[in-house]
Amino acid sequence: MVKFCCSADRPYNVLPQIAGSFASSLIAFNTGCLVGLPSSLIPQLEAEIDPRLHLNFEQASWIATLYLIAGLPACLVGGYLSAKYGRRRITMLAGLPLFFSWCMIAVAPSLPIIFLSRFISALAICSTHPSMGVFVSEISHPDWRGSLGVIPSIFLALGITKAYLLGFLFDWRTTAWCCSVGSLLLSLVMWGMKETPYWLVEHNREKEACESLQWYRGPTYDITEEINEIIYKKKEKDLENKEKTNLCQTLRTMGSARFIRPFSCAGILYLLAQWTGISTMVFYMTNIFQESGSSIDPMLAPVIVAGIRVFTAGLASFVLSFASRRHLFVFSAMIISLSAATIATFSYMRTSGCCFNSTMQDSLGLLPLLATISMFMGHALGVVPVCQLMAAEVFPTEIRTLGSGICVAVATVANAINAKVYPNLLNLLGFHGTFWVYSGVGFGMAVYGWWVIPDNRGLSLVKIEDRMLKNGTQKLSKV
Secondary structure, three states, rough: OOOOOOOOOOOOOOHHHHHHHHHHHHHHHHHHHHHHHHHHHHHHOOOOOOOOOOOHHHHHHHHHHHHHHHHHHHHHHHHHHHHHOHHHHHHHHHHHHHHHHHHHHHHHOOOOHHHHHHHHHHHHHHHHHHHHHHHHHHHOOOHHHHHHOHHHHHHHHHHHHHHHHHHHHHOOHHHHHHHHHHHHHHHHHHHHHOOOOHHHHHHOOHHHHHHHHHHHHHHOOHHHHHHHHHHHHHHHHHHHHOOOOHHHHHHHHHHHHHHHHHHHHHHHHHHOOOOHHHHHHHHHHHHHHHHOOOOOOOOHHHHHHHHHHHHHHHHHHHOOOOOHHHHHHHHHHHHHHHHHHHHHHHHHHHHHOOOOOOHHHHOOHHHHHHHHHHHHHHHHEEEEEHHHHHHHHOHHHHHHHHHHHHHHHHHHHHHHHHHHHHHHHHHHHHHHHHHHHHHHHHHHHHHHHHHOOOHHHHHOOOHHHHHHHHHHHHOOOOO
């Protein structure tokens, strides 16, 4: 055991933990810029005079889909690389190809170059997704993990807002140049952080783990109990798997309840969240406002929605410090479901002529905007933060980034299918029918979340792992 005694009664310093959370959350900020870009890029390319850059709506779906297709293997490989080489190192390296991809978009002479740049950007940023939430959870004190774990969702909202605002103010090339700065900032800021103590202990670098944990807790805080808990858990696992190679050990863990139980919670929630209409609206928001019949400028509406999403994501950090995660998630999922149903009903009544005249339509022209705002508020308040916290907390240390990567990969597959089939759903079900489907998925997500979500507030990652294995997700739940 490691003896590391400092003034035991002195409180820990939260500022290094906030700094580390901000650094890791720049991944989410860059992701937000990438996923928000198509909302302004697609309408501008549809209006392009240059035939090499002009696209139709069916081709436009590839701008979103290629990003997501590349993201699938990147999440899986990134999870493995992060577990092997460290969360910090993989994140730093990803910033360089990401910057290169933004430069490609900014100078692109034709559509194939734009498609290729989206593919490269996805490989770069999605390889860091498994590290993002895990890095935050592994450096955070249990008292602060819930609040700090929401920072990535705040930065995601900020990134999307930045992309929407730049798309409203400037052309797509200028937008790309402005967004490229964030990728360099990611590498630079992450360089100033320390690797997580959990990863260092997992790789038998106990002295460095002590130094890292002390840096994140402050020089006067006694880390003895916390670091010994991490080391003891590692030695316990080593005794269980001493005759197995790393690969065999990982495969054995992936096929056991140590992976299946956490995935049934975090992975399925990630999957359902992609089919509630939010992902579609992020990629196609300008087009959706044109379809919905809203009286708001379709290019301005996304900026308004994204700005309110930033505020809501910030509110989530405060709410999660005292609220039950299960209650917050279910409440947010029901908001999404009801809002999608409102958009669908408004569109149906407008296009069918049922109960609508021109005067009533004008008076209710803000309704699609208000419903969209409430959808994004629900998503930012409870769905994104809780999903990210679950994926970062519930998996064992040795497969934490790989498990998180698999969750994100599953979500990416669902997101890619959603983005690609959205034009087909419009043809098959109509705009109103598509959003009624989204409403039904949102309701199903609320029911499933009520059943599986545990409340891990105040527990260390070691205790969460022990309780998840012993009791399963249902017994972990606290109402």
